[in-house]
Amino acid sequence: xxxxxxxxxxxxxxxxxxxxxxxxxxxxxxxxxxxxxxxxxxxxxxxxxxxxxxxxxxxxxxxxxxxxxxxxxxxxxxxxxxxxxxxxxxxxxxxxxxxxxxxxxxxxxxxxxxxxxxxxxxxxxxxxxxxxxxxxxxxxxxxxxxxxxxxxxxxxxxxxxxxxxxxxxxxxxxxxxxxxxxxxxxxxxxxxxxxxxxxxxxxxxxxxxxxxxxxxxxxxxxxxxxxxxxxxxxxxxxxxxxxxxxxxxxxxxxxxxx
Amino acid sequence: xxxxxxxxxxxxxxxxxxxxxxxxxxxxxxxxxxxxxxxxxxxxxxxxxxxxxxxxxxxxxxxxxxxxxxxxxxxxxxxxxxxxxxxxxxxxxxxxxxxxxxxxxxxxxxxxxxxxxxxxxxxxxxxxxxxxxxxxxxxxxxxxxxxxxxxxxxxxxxxxxxxxxxxxxxxxxxxxxxxxxxxxxxxxxxxxxxxxxxxxxxxxxxxxxxxxxxxxxxxxxxxxxxxxxxxxxxxxxxxxx
Amino acid sequence: xxxxxxxxxxxxxxxxxxxxxxxxxxxxxxxxxxxxxxxxxxxxxxxxxxxxxxxxxxxxxxxxxxxxxxxxxxxxxxxxxxxxxxxxxxxxxxxxxxxxxxxxxxxxxxxxxxxxxxxxxxxxxxxxxxxxxxxxxxxxxxxxxxxxxxxxxxxxxxxxxxxxxxxxxxxxxxxxxxxxxxxxxxxxxxxxxxxxxxxxxxxxxxxxxxxxxxxxxxxxxxxxxxxxxxxxxxx
Numbered sequence: 001x002x003x004x005x006x007x008x009x010x011x012x013x014x015x016x017x018x019x020x021x022x023x024x025x026x027x028x029x030x031x032x033x034x035x036x037x038x039x040x041x042x043x044x045x046x047x048x049x050x051x052x053x054x055x056x057x058x059x060x061x062x063x064x065x066x067x068x069x070x071x072x073x074x075x076x077x078x079x080x081x082x083x084x085x086x087x088x089x090x091x092x093x094x095x096x097x098x099x100x101x102x103x104x105x106x107x108x109x110x111x112x113x114x115x116x117x118x119x120x121x122x123x124x125x126x127x128x129x130x131x132x133x134x135x136x137x138x139x140x141x142x143x144x145x146x147x148x149x150x151x152x153x154x155x156x157x158x159x160x161x162x163x164x165x166x167x168x169x170x171x172x173x174x175x176x177x178x179x180x181x182x183x184x185x186x187x188x189x190x191x192x193x194x195x196x197x198x199x200x201x202x203x204x205x206x207x208x209x210x211x212x213x214x215x216x217x218x219x220x221x222x223x224x225x226x227x228x229x230x231x232x233x234x235x236x237x238x239x240x241x242x243x244x245x246x247x248x249x250x251x252x253x254x255x256x257x258x
Numbered sequence: 259x260x261x262x263x264x265x266x267x268x269x270x271x272x273x274x275x276x277x278x279x280x281x282x283x284x285x286x287x288x289x290x291x292x293x294x295x296x297x298x299x300x301x302x303x304x305x306x307x308x309x310x311x312x313x314x315x316x317x318x319x320x321x322x323x324x325x326x327x328x329x330x331x332x333x334x335x336x337x338x339x340x341x342x343x344x345x346x347x348x349x350x351x352x353x354x355x356x357x358x359x360x361x362x363x364x365x366x367x368x369x370x371x372x373x374x375x376x377x378x379x380x381x382x383x384x385x386x387x388x389x390x391x392x393x394x395x396x397x398x399x400x401x402x403x404x405x406x407x408x409x410x411x412x413x414x415x416x417x418x419x420x421x422x423x424x425x426x427x428x429x430x431x432x433x434x435x436x437x438x439x440x441x442x443x444x445x446x447x448x449x450x451x452x453x454x455x456x457x458x459x460x461x462x463x464x465x466x467x468x469x470x471x472x473x474x475x476x477x478x479x480x481x482x483x484x485x486x487x488x489x490x491x492x493x494x495x496x497x498x499x
Numbered sequence: 500x501x502x503x504x505x506x507x508x509x510x511x512x513x514x515x516x517x518x519x520x521x522x523x524x525x526x527x528x529x530x531x532x533x534x535x536x537x538x539x540x541x542x543x544x545x546x547x548x549x550x551x552x553x554x555x556x557x558x559x560x561x562x563x564x565x566x567x568x569x570x571x572x573x574x575x576x577x578x579x580x581x582x583x584x585x586x587x588x589x590x591x592x593x594x595x596x597x598x599x600x601x602x603x604x605x606x607x608x609x610x611x612x613x614x615x616x617x618x619x620x621x622x623x624x625x626x627x628x629x630x631x632x633x634x635x636x637x638x639x640x641x642x643x644x645x646x647x648x649x650x651x652x653x654x655x656x657x658x659x660x661x662x663x664x665x666x667x668x669x670x671x672x673x674x675x676x677x678x679x680x681x682x683x684x685x686x687x688x689x690x691x692x693x694x695x696x697x698x699x700x701x702x703x704x705x706x707x708x709x710x711x712x713x714x715x716x717x718x719x720x721x722x723x724x725x726x727x728x729x730x731x732x733x734x
Binding site: 321322325326327328329330333334337338341431432433434435437438445448449452456457458459462463465466469470473474 | 557558561562563564565566567569570573574575576577578660664665666667668670671678681682685686689691692695698699702703706
């Protein structure tokens, strides 16, 4: 359903102590949008992503997931969610992929993938297993379903983590530097899976340093700088002549024209 | 010949009693370990809570019960518990001294000690869980209880097995001190056998050998459990275990 | 709380502290020496010596100290060889029996601790020492022992605190140290809690002092791990 707003974030602020990391960031993602969040380390892009599913609590601002607002209350000058139950529900609708995979080490790959659907969504196990096997097949590690995470390569673990997030049938997928912890030769297999997802119309928000992904897969690029959105637009605009000086300097570090 | 008769199962033999005593040692140790598991979990939770008061109480518990001689703690529970029971008895109208059953007092005392060591084992095991795995559980929408049940507990148990093996050995050896309450466990029975036959050397050696059998057998059990629990670990880490 | 009773109990218990300290220091000293012998056998490479050391460690770590102590106290006197030897006047003494069994037991634990310390010495450091012509006892004394001891120190601190607690068992072979006196006070007065608190306090203070002492030792032995002083950085 193009035109439906899946995620809407208004004026998010976040401080750690006296240090303000996010100084008011807004962003909308419509159905099927693939948004790349770029920025130097320390620009706040990971914190922003973590604020969306409340792994960090934003100091101020509003978040809507598929039209539902996360209710916040102020207590002793601290902002916090009104209902943990709502937070858990919202989180189950947002798929999160971490830089360090964070697969549960005591479960096999298949157990990792069905854990959420069976125990959070309380769906029948047999059905979840069938779906999980299809997902593992899709990300290309069906043969590893009974292996434990520690016995897989980083690229395989990250693909398993993507399958785990997809098993929840999320409305939006959040990727927090999904290829940064990988050896260079393993980056490609993860990016291929992400590209396939984008082509299927999944709504995605991707914090990344992969310029080729930002340029060729996403339909929007947001460049963050010092806790603010410096500039944003289509990849053609951003990487073309319309780039801001700061962005031009930023991509210069990655070898300029790619 | 006389030695064989003394250790045998015949009329003058102590074999049957020593066997029963060995089982009693196992029973009181297992009970103490369970009591210690409950107390240890509570104390570890307190120490991890971040609440200043609870952390302080947890530290006092582990410092006192790991730092004070086991024998003193057994006296505290056995004599202190008996006075408490007697006081309750008098309040209910019963005149005279009521003793705490030696099994209960001994298991409780050694359990309290075991709990102080188990608390450290569980705390260490919790801290060994990768923070990202807890975050992933939150991110998928698990609430606190579910996270505890599905992600935290299984991993705490896995990481705690080697430490628990050590605590079991410690608790098994501490259980010998329960003999001062008169409980007929292995130490006490060896003592009685030695005293009544005047064969001190023989019966203390036999008692010691039975303890060695218990400790080496349980060592084997824990090693097997550890290997099983570590099947999800990388091959290199399994080699170290 | 009855302050008068507490203070009189404390005074009675404090009078037993010298005996506890005597048991502790003698058994740590002799246990340490014996542990050095055992660990030398254990790492000697000689199969008989190392097998004996293994057996020793297994027996003394695998059985309760109390049964070892009773074996020494009651069991040895059974043998005429010992009973009529010149050693008997010594071995008849409860204190000697207590120290003997405490030392034998801690030697088993300490030997294992020292061995893991030795295993932590890197072969490269030994090689470097050999390269400048060190070998045998000189190599052990100048290179292996100092490094191994530094590695073993934290675990050894824990072991000697356990030793402090273990001296309490001497009361069961009629040595009047702190726990024995506490038990006698309890059975005379039935004021278990008060006596326990006083005795516990004594042991906790003793443990604290031991740990402070060990920390001081560790600090002075680990100069190489601390940041270089500012003057050294400048130089």
